[in-house]
Each structure stands twice: as structure tokens, then as C-alpha cells.
Amino acid sequence: xxxxxxxxxxxxxxxxxxxxxxxxxxxxxxxxxxxxxxxxxxxxxxxxxxxxxxxxxxxxxxxxxxxxxxxxxxxxxxxxxxxxxxxxxxxxxxxxxxxxxxxxxxxxxxxxxxxxxxxxxxxxxxxxxxxxxxxxxxxxxxxxxxx
Numbered sequence: 001x002x003x004x005x006x007x008x009x010x011x012x013x014x015x016x017x018x019x020x021x022x023x024x025x026x027x028x029x030x031x032x033x034x035x036x037x038x039x040x041x042x043x044x045x046x047x048x049x050x051x052x053x054x055x056x057x058x059x060x061x062x063x064x065x066x067x068x069x070x071x072x073x074x075x076x077x078x079x080x081x082x083x084x085x086x087x088x089x090x091x092x093x094x095x096x097x098x099x100x101x102x103x104x105x106x107x108x109x110x111x112x113x114x115x116x117x118x119x120x121x122x123x124x125x126x127x128x129x130x131x132x133x134x135x136x137x138x139x140x141x142x143x144x145x146x147x
Contacts, residue, residue, distance in 0.1 A: 006111030011121060014107050018098055019090040023109060026116050027085060036097060038079035042123055044093070044101045046083075046116035093118075
């Protein structure tokens, strides 16, 4: 299987019923059915079924006797839902996920490698700043990523 890389940034709106258009570039990779779950930093994570299965396997491998592992697994699996694309290219995001990510109207979808992130536009603009990129780059170097 080819390595999937999501990239790009798209702005859309979510309607009163919780339906959101998924950009066609993302739909080409995700297909007609995929997984949406709570993500880190207050956004939602979107995985194609293959990536989600790989993630589930990693979660299954975590030790049950670890409170952090149980909490981590619970966080991702309890909020997960299968999303199906309708004829207009939209998915329905359940209320619990909309509330978690503060999705009300303006939404930003971004491709970040193996997943898509769905953000409240306001939250995305408020939390993603690049003023600290020198410091972040230094941390990435410590993790072995050198550019």
C-alpha cells in the first residue's frame, strides 16, 4: 500500500445539523467511510480506515495495568465514530465531538501527514502560532529530525 500523506489547509463551515464538507483532495484518500475521533490540542483527528487499524493495534498493545495507557485508550476510542460521506461530500459530526472541538460555524481542515485535523477556525488561529518555531525546531532536532 502506498504511503498516504495529507497536506494543505481548507476553510469550510459546519451547518446547524453538524454536517461538514470534506475537501475533495482529502476524500480521494479517505474514501467514503473513515474514522473521526477526539484529537490532541482541542481538535478532531480523522484517519482513513487503514491508518485507524494501525492505530488501534498500537492501542491494543498498551499495558492494561497502566492508568495512563487506559486513559489514553479511553480518550481516543470512546470518542471515535465512523463517518460516511453523503452525495454532497459532507459528513455528520456527532454533537459530542462538535462540543469537544468547539465546532460551531467556521472550520479549518488541515492535512498533517497520516491524518486530517478538524479545527474550530478561531481555535486553530489562536493556538497555532509560528513565533516559537526556532524553539520547536530545536526540540525536533533533539528528537532526531534535522532539516
